[in-house]
Amino acid sequence: MTRVLGIFQDKGGVGKSVTCRGLAEVVPGAPVIEIDSSPRLFELGKRVTFFQTRADREAIELSGGAASRAEFDQVIDAIASATLPTVIDVGANTGASLMTVIAGLREDFAAAGIEFGVLVVTTAEPGALAEVPKLLSVAAPWAAARFVIENRVKGQVDPKLLLKIASGATVSCLLNQVMDEKAAAIMQAGGLASIAKLDAKALHTKFGIAQGSRIRRDLTRVRLEVMQAVRPAAEWLIAK
Numbered sequence: 001m002t003r004v005l006g007i008f009q010d011k012g013g014v015g016k017s018v019t020c021r022g023l024a025e026v027v028p029g030a031p032v033i034e035i036d037s038s039p040r041l042f043e044l045g046k047r048v049t050f051f052q053t054r055a056d057r058e059a060i061e062l063s064g065g066a067a068s069r070a071e072f073d074q075v076i077d078a079i080a081s082a083t084l085p086t087v088i089d090v091g092a093n094t095g096a097s098l099m100t101v102i103a104g105l106r107e108d109f110a111a112a113g114i115e116f117g118v119l120v121v122t123t124a125e126p127g128a129l130a131e132v133p134k135l136l137s138v139a140a141p142w143a144a145a146r147f148v149i150e151n152r153v154k155g156q157v158d159p160k161l162l163l164k165i166a167s168g169a170t171v172s173c174l175l176n177q178v179m180d181e182k183a184a185a186i187m188q189a190g191g192l193a194s195i196a197k198l199d200a201k202a203l204h205t206k207f208g209i210a211q212g213s214r215i216r217r218d219l220t221r222v223r224l225e226v227m228q229a230v231r232p233a234a235e236w237l238i239a240k
């Protein structure tokens with residue numbers, strides 16, 4: 001069986017792509033499938049296969065019929081032909097629909113040798129939290145493993161509530177990452193992949209020793225903390 005891990009959360013901006021980037025760092029050989037309205041994981045280069053979704057999901061659903069049913073055909077075919085542990089970054093407003101399609105094809109995927117893991121990312125925002133039990137329950141019949149990352153970028157989720165909504169899943173946490181403004185700009189431009197390649201001397205020359213060191217420390221810490229947060233899911237992904 002080939003393991004495929006999908007990162008889901010219909011709410012935008014909760015840290016799905018950061019999570020995907022962390023998995024790409026932890027499992028360097030894993031191909032990445034990116035589903036979004038426009039490509040973003042540029043730094044991963046040829047590892048990424050990009051599929052465009054219409055940003056306006058409501059319009060697709062309202063239109064019904066062939067257009068909506070065929071929307072994920074190429075994505076489904078790409079997943080089914082995976083031969084290496086693969087990560088899917090499922091863009092906002094797409095997760096629940098894609099999950100429904102996968103659920104309907106669960107036997108076909110099993111026959112194709114694909115085993116699914118589902119990773120739901122949430123922040124403390126009510127809109128994101130509400131998605132967690134919904135997505136986990138849709139995934140329950142066909143996902144071999146389920147994970148939740150509590151991203152504390154918008155504060156901490158009440159632990160009792162988290163335990164309840166993430167029932168059945170392995171939960172890990174990503175702290176809010178405070179970093180130097182310049183560090184944030186470097187991460188924005190090069191993702192996590194650029195961090196291990198940072199040249200300390202070049203940073204010192206450009207920003208001075210004090211800020212240059214701070215930028216490098218901040219970015220190194222952020223990369224490690226994201227890698228820690230994705231560790232349970234990464235271990236499942238590569239266990240076979």
Ligand SMILES: Nc1ncnc2c1ncn2[C@@H]1O[C@H](COP(=O)(O)OP(=O)(O)OP(=O)(O)O)[C@@H](O)[C@H]1O
Nearest residue numbers: 011012013014015016017018091092153175176177
């Ligand atoms: N724990 C964190 N600490 C600091 N910044 C964070 C944290 N998590 C995410 N971010 C930042 O928040 C922004 C949104 O994150 P990201 O792009 O991963 O979200 P997303 O869920 O993929 O969004 P979309 O739904 O648009 O695809 C990014 O700039 C990211 O660097």
Ligand SMILES: [Mg+2]
Nearest residue numbers: 016017091092
């Ligand atoms: Mg994203």
